[in-house]
Amino acid sequence: MTDFLATGTLPDHYQQLAKTVRDFAQSVVAPVSAKHDEEHSFPYEVVAGMADMGLFGLPFPEEYGGMGGDYFALCLALEELGKVDQSVAITLEAGVSLGAMPIYRFGNEKQKQEWLPLLASGKALGAFGLTEPGGGSDAGATKTTARLDDGHWVINGSKQFITNSGTDITKLVTVTAVTGGGASKKEISSILVPVPTPGFTAEPAYNKVGWNASDTHPLSFDDVRVPEENLLGERGRGYANFLRILDEGRIAIAALSVGAAQGCVDESVKYAKEREAFGRPIGANQAIAFKIARMEARAHTARTAYYDAAAMMLAGKPFKKAAAVAKMVASEAAMDNARDATQIFGGYGFMNEYPVARHYRDSKILEIGEGTTEVQLMLIGRELGL
Numbered sequence: 001m002t003d004f005l006a007t008g009t010l011p012d013h014y015q016q017l018a019k020t021v022r023d024f025a026q027s028v029v030a031p032v033s034a035k036h037d038e039e040h041s042f043p044y045e046v047v048a049g050m051a052d053m054g055l056f057g058l059p060f061p062e063e064y065g066g067m068g069g070d071y072f073a074l075c076l077a078l079e080e081l082g083k084v085d086q087s088v089a090i091t092l093e094a095g096v097s098l099g100a101m102p103i104y105r106f107g108n109e110k111q112k113q114e115w116l117p118l119l120a121s122g123k124a125l126g127a128f129g130l131t132e133p134g135g136g137s138d139a140g141a142t143k144t145t146a147r148l149d150d151g152h153w154v155i156n157g158s159k160q161f162i163t164n165s166g167t168d169i170t171k172l173v174t175v176t177a178v179t180g181g182g183a184s185k186k187e188i189s190s191i192l193v194p195v196p197t198p199g200f201t202a203e204p205a206y207n208k209v210g211w212n213a214s215d216t217h218p219l220s221f222d223d224v225r226v227p228e229e230n231l232l233g234e235r236g237r238g239y240a241n242f243l244r245i246l247d248e249g250r251i252a253i254a255a256l257s258v259g260a261a262q263g264c265v266d267e268s269v270k271y272a273k274e275r276e277a278f279g280r281p282i283g284a285n286q287a288i289a290f291k292i293a294r295m296e297a298r299a300h301t302a303r304t305a306y307y308d309a310a311a312m313m314l315a316g317k318p319f320k321k322a323a324a325v326a327k328m329v330a331s332e333a334a335m336d337n338a339r340d341a342t343q344i345f346g347g348y349g350f351m352n353e354y355p356v357a358r359h360y361r362d363s364k365i366l367e368i369g370e371g372t373t374e375v376q377l378m379l380i381g382r383e384l385g386l
């Protein structure tokens with residue numbers, strides 16, 4: 001899998017997958033992106049199309065209803081979708097990498113059999129509830145509690161900004177909760193909460209700056225009772241396990257970001273050749289050509305960074321630093337390219353129906369979600385022994 005880093009050429013099956021998703025993004029996603037963005041509506045028909053293609057099962061073995069691929073395959077799909085529609089891409093990213101992956105990594109056989117075929121089919125979505133109103137970067141400051149009562153966990157508290165948590169096909173939210181320990185050393189565990197369960201509420205959706213077609217809600221838990229066996233992974237390992245999920249997730253977000261960065265390049269190249277000012281295409285001006293060349297360099301560098309992190313992960317090597325580097329570099333590339341593309345489009349770049357305007361609004365969250373840029377810098381610094 002890692003050979004392509006040396007040769008610069010992806011093996012055939014990866015190229016084929018990327019092309020299939022690229023075609024789908026162009027023919028099925030692009031025509032409805034502006035509408036869903038404007039209406040803030042969840043793209044159920046697009047999600048059903050991705051489900052039919054098996055994208056929600058990409059990195060899972062066939063025995064659990066997956067496609068038998070790997071995490072890099074998921075990243076390639078996210079890059080292609082991210083070029084066209086970040087809301088659609090994050091719906092897939094969160095569904096697979098945050099919704100289903102914790103069960104694949106940490107679930108027991110019964111939990112895997114119960115949940116993975118359903119989530120891998122894409123007919124149902126799972127969500128990942130870590131962030132709370134009190135803080136996301138300091139996720140260990142969890143206040144949500146779960147206590148054992150007569151063979152059940154009783155969960156109380158709230159979560160904030162949770163992706164895919166309130167759609168018509170959301171069937172599961174995995175949450176972190178304090179299950180014991182003292183004030184100085186909390187015991188945090190993760191627990192599977194099927195949707196619906198009495199006492200669980202997905203509050204009204206947020207009115208966001210971007211990712212308008214992605215589903216995001218605050219969640220409240222009021223004496224939510226789930227069976228004791230819904231504990232996911234070892235008791236007290238919930239926080240550590242979620243951090244591992246986030247390390248992987250950063251590579252996926254980096255891939256999505258590279259897609260956004262590249263989408264801005266592609267749109268800008270086209271526009272710079274077509275749009276004329278002072279009697280010639282604006283791209284004939286070196287100032288514009290240099291701007292686009294720099295955008296291309298950012299996208300290329302960020303892609304190399306996420307390929308590198310994915311290769312390390314799949315080779316079983318430590319990849320925390322590489323994932324943090326990729327996430328930071330790629331999300332900044334997306335934001336910088338979105339700003340430059342908007343400038344190249346002039347006044348049209350400020351019109352919501354133009355893809356670059358959507359990228360401009362959508363890209364900011366890439367520097368915030370699944371660990372802010374500052375959190376990536378903290379992780380990189382720590383890995384350097386600082």
Ligand SMILES: Cc1cc2nc3c(=O)[nH]c(=O)nc-3n(C[C@H](O)[C@H](O)[C@H](O)COP(=O)(O)OP(=O)(O)OC[C@H]3O[C@@H](n4cnc5c(N)ncnc54)[C@H](O)[C@@H]3O)c2cc1C
Nearest residue numbers: 128129130131135136137161162163368369370371372374
């Ligand atoms: C659209 C959207 C979707 C999301 N989806 C999910 C989801 O599915 N599941 C989930 O659990 N969460 C989700 N999140 C939450 C997201 O991961 C958090 O918003 C993010 O981790 C930041 O947490 P915060 O918002 O609490 O900011 P804070 O942690 O309060 O940080 C505020 C600012 O302070 C900075 N900061 C904090 N600590 C330090 C420090 N020590 N040094 C320097 N700077 C620091 C941060 O970098 C940031 O700039 C989502 C958020 C959004 C907006």
